[in-house]
Amino acid sequence: MALLPDPWASLSGEIRAIKQRLDELARRSPWTNTGMRPVGDNTTALDLNLEVQDTGRISAPEGGSLxxxxxxxxxxxxxxxxxxxxxxxxxQRINGTQALTFADSDPVNESVQRIALADSDGKPLLAEDAAGSGAAWPLAPIQFRGLSWPTWSNNNGAAFVSIEAATTYKTSPRLYVSVQGICDSTAAGEMRLLVNGTQLGATVALPNLALTGSTFGTPAALPGAIGDGLSIELQTRVTSGTGKAYGRVLAALFQPSA
Known part of the structure; x- marks a missing residue:
C-alpha cells in the first residue's frame, strides 16, 4: 500500500521558499531593482545611478561614510x-596629496575639526591655528615705514596732485587705507584718496608742522566687479602759506563686506 504524501512537509517547504523570496526582496535595492543592499559588514558591487529630487536625502545616521x-x-x-x-x-589630488582636509590633526582626541587647503605638493595655502585662534597660514606681513617725513613725496601747488599711486585688482568688496601727512614751512594743506578717479572718503586737513594720520575706508562696497582693475592715488595740495604738503600710505588692504 502506497504512503500518502505528508501535507505538513509539503507546506513547510512552501513556507521556506516564500520566506527565502521575501528575504531576497527585502535586500533588493529599491531604486534600481537590481543588486543586493549591503547588510552589516557585507559589501555588494552596484552600478548605481541615484537621483534625489525635491527635499529627499541620503542618510547614514549611525556612523556611515562615503x-x-x-x-x-x-x-x-x-x-x-x-x-x-x-x-x-x-x-585628495590625483598625485596622492590631500587638497582639502576637514578633520582634527590630533588622532587621539578628535574633538575639533579644522580645515586646511594645500597645493599640489602638499604645502599649506590656508590653515586654521591649532589653538583655534584665527589663521595659522598664510602668515600676514606687517610693514614698517620710516618716520622722517622730509623724504616723503610732496606737492607745493594749490591744485591736488598725486604723490603716491598703486594699481591692483579688486579682490574683496571694501578697501582700507591708512595714511599720514604734514606741511612744512608756513604751509597748510589737504590730502585725499582717489580710486579710479573718484574720491574715497572725506578730504583730510594737513596742519603746519603737525604730523596727521587718517584712514580712508569704504563702508559700502567698492564699485565694479571682483577682478576689475583699480587705480588708487594719494593726493595733496597747499591751501595756505608757502611750503609743501607731504603724504604717504602706511598700509592698504582689502576688507570683506562686514
Whole structure:
C-alpha cells in the first residue's frame, strides 16, 4: 500500500521558499531593482545611478561614510568616521596629496575639526591655528615705514596732485587705507584718496608742522566687479602759506563686506 504524501512537509517547504523570496526582496535595492543592499559588514558591487529630487536625502545616521575612487583604485573623496572617535572629510589630488582636509590633526582626541587647503605638493595655502585662534597660514606681513617725513613725496601747488599711486585688482568688496601727512614751512594743506578717479572718503586737513594720520575706508562696497582693475592715488595740495604738503600710505588692504 502506497504512503500518502505528508501535507505538513509539503507546506513547510512552501513556507521556506516564500520566506527565502521575501528575504531576497527585502535586500533588493529599491531604486534600481537590481543588486543586493549591503547588510552589516557585507559589501555588494552596484552600478548605481541615484537621483534625489525635491527635499529627499541620503542618510547614514549611525556612523556611515562615503568613499569615492577612480578605476585605478585611487581615492579622491572620503567623508565619514576617522581612526578613533571623530569624523572628517578629505579631498585628495590625483598625485596622492590631500587638497582639502576637514578633520582634527590630533588622532587621539578628535574633538575639533579644522580645515586646511594645500597645493599640489602638499604645502599649506590656508590653515586654521591649532589653538583655534584665527589663521595659522598664510602668515600676514606687517610693514614698517620710516618716520622722517622730509623724504616723503610732496606737492607745493594749490591744485591736488598725486604723490603716491598703486594699481591692483579688486579682490574683496571694501578697501582700507591708512595714511599720514604734514606741511612744512608756513604751509597748510589737504590730502585725499582717489580710486579710479573718484574720491574715497572725506578730504583730510594737513596742519603746519603737525604730523596727521587718517584712514580712508569704504563702508559700502567698492564699485565694479571682483577682478576689475583699480587705480588708487594719494593726493595733496597747499591751501595756505608757502611750503609743501607731504603724504604717504602706511598700509592698504582689502576688507570683506562686514
Amino acid at each position: 568613499l569615492l575612487g577612480d578605476l585605478q583604485g585611487r581615492t579622491h573623496l572620503y567623508s565619514g568616521g576617522l581612526a578613533t572617535n571623530g569624523f572628517g572629510t578629505y579631498l
